[in-house]
Amino acid sequence: MQFLQQLINGITIGAFYALVALGYTMVYGVLKLINFAHGDLFMWGAYLGLTGLTVALAALGYATPWAILPVVVFVMVSVAIMGVLVERIAYRPLRSAGRLAPVISALGVAFILESLARNIYGASWKTYPEGLTPSGGLILPGGVRVSLMQLVVLIVSFLLMAGLYLFVHRTRIGTAMRAVSLDHDVSRLMGIDVDRVIMIVFLIGPGLGGVAGMIVALYYGSFDFTLGWIFGLKAFIAAILGGIGNIPGAMLGGMLLGIIETLGAGYMSPQWKDVIAYLILILILIFRPTGLLGERVAEKL
């Protein structure tokens, strides 16, 4: 019984990881860059959601779950714009500078975003307004509890992921994205505007990440400025686990990581939960650097 309960909790957390991992994997796909700033963009989603909800509730005068919808749109748009700005300012000038310079630049952006959040919002824990999330839930046969919030989180995450998958595989822009991830120059020869595709990736990835930040904050109720780093690193591990650059891989990796971590915390010790995640990362990089669903890529000389 406890096992099933842990499994459901793990899947919920896994869905968060998967949503954030998509941002890492999409950027890695087109730029071969570990976008360290993604975790902090995700955290900014949580902070902007807090600001948005506070303003919305003050304007309404009472708490209703419907207030969340316009705020989600606001968060999505603002974090997407932040993502595009980050790419313009910190990554585009380094497009031809090898692979390490953009990684250092990304790490720098992550530090700037985190410091901004801490200095603007303060270092203390922030709590979302109450009465917004659906309470209650259902008891499955056998006494396993699924809260309504968990159901909402899972449904929303799956809809977002399915939408993204269809977008990448069924639309012209999605096809262009897949082409760019294979080869920039050939894509350009085929008439694809590579810069535009990269911009779209930096709209979608951080947009999704920002929404994920808000959902996570709603689910847990409170957070602080370290959220971006911890969650970001976990989501990145999820992306590597599934095979970075691979969208279904990110979803699988996120789910697996969420489940393993929750089971590990439940059956071994909650203190070592993060260590389990890091050990998974180390093991997968040592034994199968391409991840579970990744294809083997020959090392270029």
Place this chain on the structure above:
Amino acid sequence: MTALRERLQKVNPLWWQLGLLLVAILLPLPLGDYHRSVLWRTGLYIILGLSLNIIVGYAGLFQLGHAAFYALGAYTTALLNLYLGVPILLTLPVAILVGAVFGYLLTRPILHLRGDYLCIVTIAFGEVVRLALVNNIFGITGGANGLSGIDRLVLFGFVLRKPIYHYYLVLFFLVFTIFAVRRLENSRLGRAWMYVREDEVAAEAMGIDTVRVKLLAFIIGSGWAALAGSLYAAKITVVSPDQAKFLESVIMFCIVVLGGTGSIPGVFVGTLGMVTLPELSRALKDWRDAWLGLAMVVMMIARPEGLWPSRRIRMEIRAAKEEASIAPAAGN
């Protein structure tokens, strides 16, 4: 102007070095204890930067978990002293050994990884070490608060208490470190490191045992970082898992990369910018992370070779840029 420059260039470099050393010895005398501590910290981070410079600068391996070894050194000193009563001075060589052994154990399985993948794994290792210390591994590390009450360092019956004595202790090790790294840089091993950094495949084809060479970089660099950790524990007398924080690793990494990869004066410049300046300015301290981040972004765009690069790296980066401008590089 040029005449003056030429005359200055003719001066034996030994005189310059002796002059700098004299300045370093006299500098703390007119200062108060706070500023002496800042000087001490600067010296300590220069040692750390030089130790990481062996790994990142010479061998070109991207280590973003260097602070783990710094913490391991500090904990070695603390544990030996608190549980076994070993005098601090005797714990220093043990700390170097522990750092080197862990450097071997942790990096041996990941040596085949390159570039950004290596970055990620080293971050993970750093965090594992930190969390192990936080979780009070084996029940001896004191958890999140760390360990306190470490004895003072006693040197020939003289107890080191004041910051200025610790500054001179660090200065002594710093001079020794610089001497040692410069010898290393031009040794057979040093040249092998740079060969591996420039082109691993070609180095291997020339008969260099790349695995051994890279391992040695990690072992020496990690051992030396552990020594710095011991020196920290000797002054502060408290150790905590915060020493293994990712931020510390990033500061060390920035010292090397932003100062000028592979260059000893670069490490000095980097430490001034990353450690001394934020320490001296209150405003910069609050915004230290943002300052760090901004420096990283701006430097990568405007001056990727660092503020005071080694001549070799500068030429390398310029050549790569020209190559890129002749034939626009492929996206991957």
